Amino acid sequence: MLEIKNVVTGYGKVQILNGINLSVSEGQVIALLGGNGTGKSTLLKAISGLLPVWEGSIEFIGEEIQNQKPNVIVKNGLTQVTQGKDMYPAMTVEENLKIGAYTRNDKGEVAEDMKKVFDYFPVLGERRSQLAATLSGGEVQMLVIGRGLMSRPKLMMLDEPSSALAPKVVLEIFNIINRINKIEGITLLLVEQNVRMALLLAEYGYIIRDGVIHLEGKSDDLINDDNVRLAYLGGTVADSDSAIA
Amino acid sequence: MELLLDFVIVGLSIGIVYGLVALGISLIYSGLDIVHFAHGEVYMIGAFIGIAVVKINGIPYFGALVIAMIITGIVGVFIERVFYRRLTRGGGGYTVAGMGMIICGFGMSVALQNVAYLIWGASPHPYPVNFGMPIFMGNIALPKPYLYILITAIILMVVLHTFLTRSKLGLAVRAVAYNKDTSYLMGINVPFMISLIFGVACAMACVAGVLIGPINYVQVEMGYLMLLKAFAAAVVGGFGSLPGALLGGILVGVFETLCAGYLSASHKDIYAFLLLIFVLMIRPTGILGILVKIKA
Numbered sequence: 360m361l362e363i364k365n366v367v368t369g370y371g372k373v374q375i376l377n378g379i380n381l382s383v384s385e386g387q388v389i390a391l392l393g394g395n396g397t398g399k400s401t402l403l404k405a406i407s408g409l410l411p412v413w414e415g416s417i418e419f420i421g422e423e424i425q426n427q428k429p430n431v432i433v434k435n436g437l438t439q440v441t442q443g444k445d446m447y448p449a450m451t452v453e454e455n456l457k458i459g460a461y462t463r464n465d466k467g468e469v470a471e472d473m474k475k476v477f478d479y480f481p482v483l484g485e486r487r488s489q490l491a492a493t494l495s496g497g498e499v500q501m502l503v504i505g506r507g508l509m510s511r512p513k514l515m516m517l518d519e520p521s522s523a524l525a526p527k528v529v530l531e532i533f534n535i536i537n538r539i540n541k542i543e544g545i546t547l548l549l550v551e552q553n554v555r556m557a558l559l560l561a562e563y564g565y566i567i568r569d570g571v572i573h574l575e576g577k578s579d580d581l582i583n584d585d586n587v588r589l590a591y592l593g594g595t596v597a598d599s600d601s602a603i604a
Numbered sequence: 605m606e607l608l609l610d611f612v613i614v615g616l617s618i619g620i621v622y623g624l625v626a627l628g629i630s631l632i633y634s635g636l637d638i639v640h641f642a643h644g645e646v647y648m649i650g651a652f653i654g655i656a657v658v659k660i661n662g663i664p665y666f667g668a669l670v671i672a673m674i675i676t677g678i679v680g681v682f683i684e685r686v687f688y689r690r691l692t693r694g695g696g697g698y699t700v701a702g703m704g705m706i707i708c709g710f711g712m713s714v715a716l717q718n719v720a721y722l723i724w725g726a727s728p729h730p731y732p733v734n735f736g737m738p739i740f741m742g743n744i745a746l747p748k749p750y751l752y753i754l755i756t757a758i759i760l761m762v763v764l765h766t767f768l769t770r771s772k773l774g775l776a777v778r779a780v781a782y783n784k785d786t787s788y789l790m791g792i793n794v795p796f797m798i799s800l801i802f803g804v805a806c807a808m809a810c811v812a813g814v815l816i817g818p819i820n821y822v823q824v825e826m827g828y829l830m831l832l833k834a835f836a837a838a839v840v841g842g843f844g845s846l847p848g849a850l851l852g853g854i855l856v857g858v859f860e861t862l863c864a865g866y867l868s869a870s871h872k873d874i875y876a877f878l879l880l881i882f883v884l885m886i887r888p889t890g891i892l893g894i895l896v897k898i899k900a
Contacts, residue, residue, distance in 0.1 A: 409788060409789070428788075428793075429789055429791075430792060447778070447786075458775055461790050506790075
């Protein structure tokens with residue numbers, strides 16, 4: 360569904376990505392892992408069209424999308440869910456969700472999808488006419504995921520949905536992300552620093568380092584890989600194995 | 605007492621005109637992250653375009669107002685696309701590129717003034733419309749243009765408010781004003797929205813110009829003082845806030861007219877800035893001042 364081949368890009372003249380290869384098939388959950396400053400968000404920006412791609416190609420459903428405008432890419436069904444802080448604080452919850460459906464013109468179905476979002480996140484339904492600025496950190500994260508759903512994506516890229524949240528809330532959000540993948544059939548590219556959680560959810564993982572894919576493999580293999588354990592996990596994996604059903 | 609009422613009504617009308625220009629400045633500030641120093645000249649050009657349209661036989665004053673609005677809006681979009689786009693692409697606001705934008709705004713102001721001078725000359729132009737007798741309210745004779753300003757402003761405010769809060773496009777305008785990258789990811793065509801915002805802001809300035817034309821003469825240098833007073837209005841109301849811009853304009857207008865009436869008319873232009881200083885001393889963010897990041 361998404362084929363990334365040898366992508367090179369950066370900011371201004373500073374090269375950040377040095378040839379990334381990555382592929383996502385329909386229905387999968389793929390984890391993209393790595394520490395701070397390794398190029399995770401840069402790759403997302405390049406896929407979304409916010410950053411020009413210098414070299415290489417990005418193919419989405421058989422069509423090359425590198426260097427297309429972001430609004431065109433969203434319309435084609437590739438939506439990026441940014442980190443929670445990127446909601447619109449001066450708008451209500453409902454308005455935030457409406458903005459998510461900006462590319463769609465089918466009013467009736469948009470309303471239905473909004474109901475669906477409120478089913479996944481009941482707390483958003485309770486606060487639908489409240490300003491987004493009044494939401495808690497977890498609720499804001501739910502809001503941006505819901506906003507992403509409103510565009511009816513075929514593939515949704517989630518940028519660190521667990522950042523700066525309490526462990527309990529992280530668990531809740533990952534549960535819902537899992538359901539979104541299973542029930543809605545939306546393919547997910549999950550960018551995370553919370554390596555353990557991401558690998559529990561994903562089938563396949565990529566670990567990015569210094570702008571290249573450093574390691575890749577099935578989640579089970581990665582979890583049991585000694586290098587990964589040492590570098591990213593620490594502690595045992597068994598405790599949280601049963602956390603996501 | 606009647607004199608006071610007269611002053612207040614006149615001040616209110618003049619203030620709304622300041623408010624309309626301030627509204628444009630605030631819109632551009634929140635949408636493009638730049639302070640537009642050529643907005644006074646857009647107001648002047650708008651007034652001249654209004655005269656040109658009014659002179660065409662068979663077009664009534666309010667029809668001319670709408671046509672002039674559209675033409676000035678298109679001129680604004682042209683200015684933004686051709687001259688400002690390259691600079692704002694590098695980021696506006698407090699960055700170095702934003703500094704370049706300020707210089708560019710001053711340059712545009714000089715350029716527009718000289719273009720207008722070439723076309724229309726330096727002499728003041730009267731508005732070629734006849735509104736007939738003033739309206740009498742008791743002993744007050746109120747010339748009709750003042751009343752038209754009030755009516756037009758109310759209609760315009762309702763339309764703009766409905767547009768921003770009820771329509772999908774208006775929602776997108778507010779989204780772009782808050783965060784351009786995020787809005788791009790929502791599928792909003794951000795460059796188009798920026799042009800739209802700039803065009804609407806210029807159309808607002810044009811309305812101000814066409815409305816004040818019948819009261820004052822229209823001349824090439826009228827933009828300079830208007831810009832300063834509109835800035836005072838925008839800052840008094842709270843920079844970046846749209847209701848604040850209008851409120852600030854009204855306060856400046858009424859304050860100015862009252863002081864000119866009761867204190868000294870020859871120092872008329874000082875009072876706007878006196879009010880500005882008072883407000884900044886008491887409330888540095890302006891009356892409806894808001895957190896920097898929650899704009900529009």
